[in-house]
Amino acid sequence: MNTNKSLPHPKPPSKLKHYLTAAIVILLLWGSSVQTEATMGELIEGFPNMFDLLAEMFPPKWTYFDNIVGAMLETIRMALIGTTIGAILAIPVALLSASNITKSWWLRHPVRFVLNLIRTIPDLLLAAIFVAIVGIGPLPGTMALAVFSLGLIAKLSYEALESIDRGPLEAMTAVGAGSLQQIWYAVIPQIQAHFMSFTLYTFEINVRAAAVLGLVGAGGIGHYYEITLGFLEYDKTCVIILFTLGIVLLIDYSSTKLREKLL
Amino acid sequence: MTKPWNTLVQRPKKNRYRWLIYLALAAVYVWAFAGVPFTGIKETAVQITKSIVSGIFSPDWGFVYLPEGEDLLRGLLDTLAISVLGTFISTLLCLPLAFWAAVNMSNSRAISGSGKMLLSFIRAVPEMVLALMFIKAVGPGSFAGVLALGLHSVGMLGKLFADEVENMDKGPVEALLSSGANRLQILWFAVLPQVLPGFLSYMLYRFEINMRSATILGVIGAGGIGTPLIFALSTRNWDRVGIILLGIVILITIIDLISGAIRRRLV
Numbered sequence: 072m073n074t075n076k077s078l079p080h081p082k083p084p085s086k087l088k089h090y091l092t093a094a095i096v097i098l099l100l101w102g103s104s105v106q107t108e109a110t111m112g113e114l115i116e117g118f119p120n121m122f123d124l125l126a127e128m129f130p131p132k133w134t135y136f137d138n139i140v141g142a143m144l145e146t147i148r149m150a151l152i153g154t155t156i157g158a159i160l161a162i163p164v165a166l167l168s169a170s171n172i173t174k175s176w177w178l179r180h181p182v183r184f185v186l187n188l189i190r191t192i193p194d195l196l197l198a199a200i201f202v203a204i205v206g207i208g209p210l211p212g213t214m215a216l217a218v219f220s221l222g223l224i225a226k227l228s229y230e231a232l233e234s235i236d237r238g239p240l241e242a243m244t245a246v247g248a249g250s251l252q253q254i255w256y257a258v259i260p261q262i263q264a265h266f267m268s269f270t271l272y273t274f275e276i277n278v279r280a281a282a283v284l285g286l287v288g289a290g291g292i293g294h295y296y297e298i299t300l301g302f303l304e305y306d307k308t309c310v311i312i313l314f315t316l317g318i319v320l321l322i323d324y325s326s327t328k329l330r331e332k333l334l
Numbered sequence: 335m336t337k338p339w340n341t342l343v344q345r346p347k348k349n350r351y352r353w354l355i356y357l358a359l360a361a362v363y364v365w366a367f368a369g370v371p372f373t374g375i376k377e378t379a380v381q382i383t384k385s386i387v388s389g390i391f392s393p394d395w396g397f398v399y400l401p402e403g404e405d406l407l408r409g410l411l412d413t414l415a416i417s418v419l420g421t422f423i424s425t426l427l428c429l430p431l432a433f434w435a436a437v438n439m440s441n442s443r444a445i446s447g448s449g450k451m452l453l454s455f456i457r458a459v460p461e462m463v464l465a466l467m468f469i470k471a472v473g474p475g476s477f478a479g480v481l482a483l484g485l486h487s488v489g490m491l492g493k494l495f496a497d498e499v500e501n502m503d504k505g506p507v508e509a510l511l512s513s514g515a516n517r518l519q520i521l522w523f524a525v526l527p528q529v530l531p532g533f534l535s536y537m538l539y540r541f542e543i544n545m546r547s548a549t550i551l552g553v554i555g556a557g558g559i560g561t562p563l564i565f566a567l568s569t570r571n572w573d574r575v576g577i578i579l580l581g582i583v584i585l586i587t588i589i590d591l592i593s594g595a596i597r598r599r600l601v
Contacts, residue, residue: 193549
């Protein structure tokens with residue numbers, strides 16, 4: 072026990088950094104609330120409106136269901152085609168950005184730069200631009216989803232590509248295979264399950280995204296949100312939300328099960 | 335048991351129902367492509383694309399700062415503020431939900447299952463739809479966007495937080511329990527120190543996503559840079575579209591870099 076006394080107590084680590092972080096965060100939040108004119112009063116004032124709105128949504132007007140089945144199918148189609156096109160385009164892009172397959176710095180980094188650029192633009196924004204280019208309808212939505220999927224799948228795939236086992240690649244080099252043969256026999260068998268999993272994951276995201284693309288005129292069920300909310304028919308909106316929810320949950324569930332089987 | 339080197343390696347057995355899967359897939363794709371009414375692209379498409387590209391390369395620099403308001407910098411600042419506040423609100427809201435939904439925090443599966451159901455439900459309502467509803471409640475403007483992002487992010491953040499809680503080490507909890515700590519003390523001294531870095535990292539990740547969402551909220555009138563963008567698109571002011579796109583790309587790239595750097599230090 073004597074030794075305990077002679078030893079100095081260790082000093083607790085300085086808390087200055089924590090205080091500074093807290094101060095910065097509070098400053099950021101305060102600045103943001105000033106900028107967005109967010110006030111508690113407004114929220115409390117607006118909250119009863121919110122409940123009125125929710126009350127008006129129930130009971131849902133189930134007969135509206137027949138009107139939106141077609142749009143829902145179109146939404147799924149857009150997601151499916153968009154994801155597929157994006158996935159196919161992503162294969163060469165991912166191969167070009169993986170450092171263990173494309174050795175040339177000058178080829179790899181420009182591709183990655185463009186890829187990062189694509190990923191900064193949100194899908195709805197892409198859709199708005201494509202609507203301006205090709206006009207209203209499911210086509211711009213599909214194109215937007217394809218570009219968005221390309222960014223996501225290529226990014227996930229090239230990261231997976233860089234972590235593949237080098238053994239088969241070296242073995243192929245040792246027996247004198249060309250680079251296409253290397254990719255075919257050493258890279259693809261290692262990566263295809265991951266690639267399928269990423270594609271399914273992107274499909275899940277795209278179904279959700281496709282459901283709102285209609286807000287900018289890019290086809291799918293999103294258009295009906297505007298119609299029903301514009302005419303204040305909240306009971307119909309509720310049907311759309313519930314239907315979307317059901318489809319999204321169904322697709323999420325089956326896709327997750329499939330992905331578990333793949334990996 | 336070693337095989338002689340010259341025996342043939344058996345080919346892996348193929349699934350006998352494989353062709354059925356291919357057939358189903360083919361059917362799905364036929365259905366999908368048959369349904370797209372490919373009416374052809376507008377003749378003006380090429381011209382508009384050219385205008386947009388030239389707009390991006392000759393941006394309307396005058397829009398960056400206008401003294402009387404409604405310029406690029408203020409729009410971007412608005413977007414950033416919406417995203418910061420939205421992320422903050424959703425983090426606060428999802429903390430109790432995450433502990434509710436974590437399997438190892440309650441005794442019965444029914445409790446955590448219902449929590450997970452609720453989170454899936456929240457996640458499935460798109461933020462744009464929530465924004466439309468909040469606009470009805472608090473009027474158009476940034477605040478509606480903040481509330482929409484705040485509520486929508488709860489779904490994903492709550493799920494990620496719950497996963498983090500489920501993956502933690504049980505040791506410290508049991509140690510505290512055996513020394514007679516109450517539930518609050520266990521939460522404070524055993525659970526929180528383990529999950530906090532993960533929570534913060536996910537929060538930043540969601541912040542990056544919210545930045546992207548906040549740029550488009552303005553399309554429906556919920557504040558941020560989306561409003562001037564959709565206005566420029568509909569008036570075919572391509573130089574302005576160019577500068578706004580440039581601003582969005584730069585802002586999001588900077589945010590991603592900062593947030594990524596912090597996240598790498600956290601985990």
